[in-house]
Amino acid sequence: MDPFENALTFLNNIKSNLSDEHQKYLPRLQKPQNIVKGEVEITMDNGKKQKFMAFRSQHNNALGPYKGGIRFHPNVSESEVKALSLWMSLKTSIAGIPYGGGKGGIIVEPRDLSVTELERLSRAYITFIEPHIGVDVDVPAPDVNTNGQIMAWMLDEYEKIRGHHEPGVLTGKPLEIGGSEGRTKATGYGGVLALQALLEQIKDVLDKPKAQITIAVQGFGNVGYYFAEIASDAGYRVVAVSDSKGGVYIEEGLDPAATLACKEEKGKISNCYCVGGVCELGKGKEITNEQLLELDVDVLVPAALENVLHKGNAGKIKAKVVVEMANGPLTSEADEILTKNGVLVVPDIFSNAGGVTVSYLEWVQNRMGYYWTEEEVNSKLEGIMAKAFAAMWKKYQELKAKDKKTASLRKAAYILAVERILTAEILRRP
Numbered sequence: 001m002d003p004f005e006n007a008l009t010f011l012n013n014i015k016s017n018l019s020d021e022h023q024k025y026l027p028r029l030q031k032p033q034n035i036v037k038g039e040v041e042i043t044m045d046n047g048k049k050q051k052f053m054a055f056r057s058q059h060n061n062a063l064g065p066y067k068g069g070i071r072f073h074p075n076v077s078e079s080e081v082k083a084l085s086l087w088m089s090l091k092t093s094i095a096g097i098p099y100g101g102g103k104g105g106i107i108v109e110p111r112d113l114s115v116t117e118l119e120r121l122s123r124a125y126i127t128f129i130e131p132h133i134g135v136d137v138d139v140p141a142p143d144v145n146t147n148g149q150i151m152a153w154m155l156d157e158y159e160k161i162r163g164h165h166e167p168g169v170l171t172g173k174p175l176e177i178g179g180s181e182g183r184t185k186a187t188g189y190g191g192v193l194a195l196q197a198l199l200e201q202i203k204d205v206l207d208k209p210k211a212q213i214t215i216a217v218q219g220f221g222n223v224g225y226y227f228a229e230i231a232s233d234a235g236y237r238v239v240a241v242s243d244s245k246g247g248v249y250i251e252e253g254l255d256p257a258a259t260l261a262c263k264e265e266k267g268k269i270s271n272c273y274c275v276g277g278v279c280e281l282g283k284g285k286e287i288t289n290e291q292l293l294e295l296d297v298d299v300l301v302p303a304a305l306e307n308v309l310h311k312g313n314a315g316k317i318k319a320k321v322v323v324e325m326a327n328g329p330l331t332s333e334a335d336e337i338l339t340k341n342g343v344l345v346v347p348d349i350f351s352n353a354g355g356v357t358v359s360y361l362e363w364v365q366n367r368m369g370y371y372w373t374e375e376e377v378n379s380k381l382e383g384i385m386a387k388a389f390a391a392m393w394k395k396y397q398e399l400k401a402k403d404k405k406t407a408s409l410r411k412a413a414y415i416l417a418v419e420r421i422l423t424a425e426i427l428r429r430p
């Protein structure tokens, strides 16, 4: 399914829950306010010129500057950046932070580039979008295949063009040039906070000591790894993790930090059967990514890619709770099937909002020129996630009282997010 069409299906699903006035203004969210697209050209190491297609989708800025990452991937498309920018508008809105939504990307396989080519491409991209961004206009950040180093090259290029320091124009920067403490772990930490807040409310469905609550995590990158590590440190039993090459299952619970060290040594997770810091063959078993999704666990955490749960496998999901940590891991059909089957899905726009929330705290620190400790950052993140969860949960109870079968946390989050944006739209541009 076309990514933007899929994103619009979720948006249109809540239309009848909106007031007449908000329904009238909903078309404003059905397309981005602005799309910047074109080719950027760089000189390759062999001296030849090469062009790459680049995009920036600025979805909505009623609540504040556009905010969202930059993705370097062969599957980037105009439709994908549009979908991701819409989700960013909803995510910043549900988190209650003063931003709109944006997303950018380049169609490129970064593994085919040398480091110097990657640097030239990063600088060329920022030169291309520079007229459209700024600390109060549009604030990009890392996304798939971009990182702190890439943000550093981009910031340097941007500041060269503008002729002054402006660290708040990009977030996800290394600490040395204005990054925030706590940013690396923020998305995973926010996800665990989301899970804990939910578990507090569903003791009727899942009432076990933490050590018996089993969790499977698909994807062992920035988001999946920190989710697994923080959940495990908090006392939950992480029984399965995977990366693109497959995964491992250990019934008694695995040690995420030792598993990561083992994966770094071997290049893949398979055969990394690590419990309590010790890795031994025979402790667990190898599983495929499909098997991981269908495990009989309490909590499933898709933290890798979009559309991994679809109409073909949604009916086989045994988990009682799904915490969406990737962006868009469920198709709209899978979402319907899981809701019908009584699986509680914590929606991506809330559960993975920890990353953009600490990006916001980075931006605030850049503007103040004063920096907080990791504890201070985490405590602000905890407050923001708790407030957002309380509002979403209250709306979910209202939906359940009206129609138990169709109520979902996603609907609740979407309704709140859309209402806030459209209220701001009406105040600004009636």
Ligand code: NAD
Binding pocket: 143, 144, 145, 187, 218, 219, 220, 221, 222, 223, 224, 242, 243, 244, 245, 289, 303, 304, 305, 306, 325, 326, 327, 352, 353, 355, 356
């Ligand atoms: P990453 O590149 O660090 O990690 C991705 C992980 O997924 C890797 O372990 C990779 O091996 C694995 N993977 C790839 N293909 C897979 C497959 N077919 N099956 C199983 N695993 C596979 O990326 P990330 O930053 O962890 O982002 C993961 C997801 O979370 C993306 O959807 C991203 O948009 C979303 N997200 C990230 C952040 C953030 O702060 N990094 C914030 C919000 C949302």
